[in-house]
Amino acid sequence: MGKHIVILGSGTAGTMTANRLRRAYDESELRITVVDQDDSHVYQPGLLFVPFGLAQPHALVRSRPHQLHDGVDYRRARIDRVDLDARTVYFAVGGWIAYDVLVVATGARLLPEETEGLTGPGWGENVLTFYDLPGAVGLHHALERFEGGRVVVDVADMPVKCPVAPLEFAFLADWYFQRRGIRDRVELTYATPLDGAFTKPVAAKALSGLLERKGIELVTEFTLGEVDGKGGRLVSYDEREVPFDLAVVVPLHGGAEYVERSPGLGDELGFVPVDPHTLQLPDRPEVFAIGDAAGLSASKAGSVAHFEGEVLVRNIGRFLAGQPLDGSFDGHANCFVETGFHRALLIDFNYDTEPLPGHFPGPVGLPLMKESHAAHLGKLAFEWLYWHSLLPGRELPGIGSAMPERGKIHLPA
Amino acid sequence: MPTATYDGTLVPVDDEGFFTEPERWTEPMGEQIAKELGIDTLTDRHWTVIRFMREQYAAKGTGPTVRVLGKTSGVSVKELYQLFPKGPAKTAAKIAGIPKPRGCI
Numbered sequence: 001m002g003k004h005i006v007i008l009g010s011g012t013a014g015t016m017t018a019n020r021l022r023r024a025y026d027e028s029e030l031r032i033t034v035v036d037q038d039d040s041h042v043y044q045p046g047l048l049f050v051p052f053g054l055a056q057p058h059a060l061v062r063s064r065p066h067q068l069h070d071g072v073d074y075r076r077a078r079i080d081r082v083d084l085d086a087r088t089v090y091f092a093v094g095g096w097i098a099y100d101v102l103v104v105a106t107g108a109r110l111l112p113e114e115t116e117g118l119t120g121p122g123w124g125e126n127v128l129t130f131y132d133l134p135g136a137v138g139l140h141h142a143l144e145r146f147e148g149g150r151v152v153v154d155v156a157d158m159p160v161k162c163p164v165a166p167l168e169f170a171f172l173a174d175w176y177f178q179r180r181g182i183r184d185r186v187e188l189t190y191a192t193p194l195d196g197a198f199t200k201p202v203a204a205k206a207l208s209g210l211l212e213r214k215g216i217e218l219v220t221e222f223t224l225g226e227v228d229g230k231g232g233r234l235v236s237y238d239e240r241e242v243p244f245d246l247a248v249v250v251p252l253h254g255g256a257e258y259v260e261r262s263p264g265l266g267d268e269l270g271f272v273p274v275d276p277h278t279l280q281l282p283d284r285p286e287v288f289a290i291g292d293a294a295g296l297s298a299s300k301a302g303s304v305a306h307f308e309g310e311v312l313v314r315n316i317g318r319f320l321a322g323q324p325l326d327g328s329f330d331g332h333a334n335c336f337v338e339t340g341f342h343r344a345l346l347i348d349f350n351y352d353t354e355p356l357p358g359h360f361p362g363p364v365g366l367p368l369m370k371e372s373h374a375a376h377l378g379k380l381a382f383e384w385l386y387w388h389s390l391l392p393g394r395e396l397p398g399i400g401s402a403m404p405e406r407g408k409i410h411l412p413a
Numbered sequence: 414m415p416t417a418t419y420d421g422t423l424v425p426v427d428d429e430g431f432f433t434e435p436e437r438w439t440e441p442m443g444e445q446i447a448k449e450l451g452i453d454t455l456t457d458r459h460w461t462v463i464r465f466m467r468e469q470y471a472a473k474g475t476g477p478t479v480r481v482l483g484k485t486s487g488v489s490v491k492e493l494y495q496l497f498p499k500g501p502a503k504t505a506a507k508i509a510g511i512p513k514p515r516g517c518i
Contacts, residue, residue: 119445157480221500225490237479237494252480268484273473297515407471
């Protein structure tokens with residue numbers, strides 16, 4: 001009997017990892033078990049489109065086990081904790097599973113209750129989030145009812161899943177209200193804890209320019225301290241106020257709850273502090289984390305999970321063979337930023353290189369940092385690719401884990 | 414690479430004035446930086462945060478965010494903003510002589 005790999009979580013990262021491993025190893029060499037607590041795999045990039053009626057909620061959800069290849073065991077259970085010394089995962093309603101290698105892929109969790117007043121009066125009515133399916137549906141109805149006033153899009157604090165999604169929401173809101181013919185009656189504000197529209201200078205400059213062109217006010221270094229739903233005010237910790245009629249808030253994020261109950265597994269926010277290049281937990285060579293669950297200064301985005309996956313599978317293979325790890329993840333992330341009016345722009349970056357203009361994946365390809373209809377079509381096509389190519393663990397030809405340098409134009413910030 | 418003079422010593426800093434070589438920092442330098450940032454007196458509570466920032470940087474290679482500070486430094490986020498009104502993570506990092514905390518992207 002071969003070694004047993006247990007993968008906690010069957011979202012984007014966990015599913016891809018299980019399928020990639022299953023493709024790489026025979027069942028006699030490796031037993032793979034995936035654990036998750038429900039059966040709903042949500043295509044998270046689609047959540048952005050639900051509020052604007054551009055995606056149907058039910059079309060975004062598929063069965064988790066159905067995304068896993070034959071020969072991968074699926075266990076539906078709530079995780080109580082991981083005992084790293086005993087190499088055992090304990091379930092909430094009894095039962096346990098032992099592992100030779102553990103992959104933590106349980107993503108990030110929304111923590112709206114951690115911000116004063118956020119889940120108080122107005123929550124679900126004039127204070128909403130589109131970061132989960134019920135919230136996105138609620139926001140769709142709220143937008144349909146909205147006839148004018150102040151709309152604020154606010155990121156409570158970092159890190160959050162897909163840091164460009166709130167910006168995309170603001171761009172799409174501009175498009176949506178124009179299409180409804182009421183844009184002149186709507187004030188749009190984008191509030192962020194960062195000191196610019198994005199952390200990296202060249203991209204921040206480009207994206208701030210877009211906000212300005214679309215008449216969206218930018219409020220920076222705004223760390224959300226309190227939400228007053230009744231009074232229609234967002235209050236930052238340094239006591240600045242942003243008034244609203246409709247607040248679209250991205251709540252604080254943390255790792256999965258069981259991580260906090262597992263001594264030695266998580267950091268203060270419940271993310272797993274793995275090595276940024278090997279994805280291995282220091283002092284626990286048999287434990288890896290991937291995707292949003294990993295406590296890395298990389299973007300929490302599906303593309304990052306995809307690029308990490310290539311390195312992770314190689315590292316697991318070398319670990320099982322008793323060889324030193326050589327797979328080196330560079331922090332590569334790649335996002336289509338929807339800007340409304342059937343256009344999008346593509347950004348590509350890593351730990352060390354900020355998003356730069358040029359083309360992707362090489363000198364000939366999609367334009368980077370520049371709005372185009374092609375990038376919008378790329379974003380739409382991505383959903384098919386997600387279910388039929390990325391989740392099954394196939395590699396995309398010409399697009400590897402390492403960030404491509406060819407095609408990029410280095411500009412001073 | 415820009416430089417700054419604190420406590421009579423020339424030190425390299427980045428474009429925004431954050432130390433790039435934290436080992437060159439001394440407590441009197443911290444006091445001088447604080448004054449330049451409008452904090453006249455550093456109290457024990459300030460020093461609790463400043464020392465915590467340096468420890469975290471030494472352990473993790475980056476200063477903590479406000480939220481992590483609030484959870485782990487023993488000083489609440491509200492108090493952090495009272496101590497360092499213009500953004501605790503960045504201000505405290507600057508006074509503590511460590512590089513600018515890497516915001517997650």
